[in-house]
Amino acid sequence: MDLRVREAAPVSDDLVLARQVQMLAYGPPGADVVVQVAAGQYVPTWAVSYLRAEGGHLGSVTVESSEPATVRRWVLALRGEEAVSW
Numbered sequence: 001m002d003l004r005v006r007e008a009a010p011v012s013d014d015l016v017l018a019r020q021v022q023m024l025a026y027g028p029p030g031a032d033v034v035v036q037v038a039a040g041q042y043v044p045t046w047a048v049s050y051l052r053a054e055g056g057h058l059g060s061v062t063v064e065s066s067e068p069a070t071v072r073r074w075v076l077a078l079r080g081e082e083a084v085s086w
Helices: 015-026 045-054 068-079
Strands: 032-036 060-064
Touching: 015 032, 015 045, 045 068, 060 068
Parallel strands: 032 060
Antiparallel strands: none
């Protein structure tokens, strides 16, 4: 699923993005989900928390982005960990 936002500036209250992340939890059992996020795109934490709680039936969730730091933030959030600045 392409979750990249169209606007250049990150919007921390983007309800559309949060809803898209939340809807990933409704994938079929065993599905391998691939999400594409823009470089620097923020993580909608409450939606990721919902996905973590309700998406245990998914086979995997893979994050793709052109920026490794963004992938790291998203993966840590999906694992329930907080990203620590280096």
